[in-house]
Amino acid sequence: MSWPILSPKNGKLILVMIQIIELLQTALEKGFIYIDAANSYEAEREVAIAIKESGIPRDKLFITTKVLEGWKDVPVALDGGFKRLQVDYVDMYESLIYDPS
16 A cells, blocks of 8 residues: 655644545445545545545445535536546535635
8 A cells, every 4th residue: 555645734644644544444344335525625635545445436436525615617626626536527516605704
């Protein structure tokens, strides 16, 4: 198993990223098939790694992602999600328009 080269902002970032991957891998091993991702969670790369390492075929998973920033250009934001998740499609995509002000 090889982990991506990361540029941590602090020493804890790599540990958190590895924990996210391991948590997702455990969930997939236990039979979870629904994965809720979002660019704002900053974990789409980790989701991609967990899916790839699980060996579960893409069509057996239900993947959703969403965009908060970039909703004004949804096609570009969605394409970025595909790249970060390393998938050709998602099952549900949400463009969140939220302005608490």
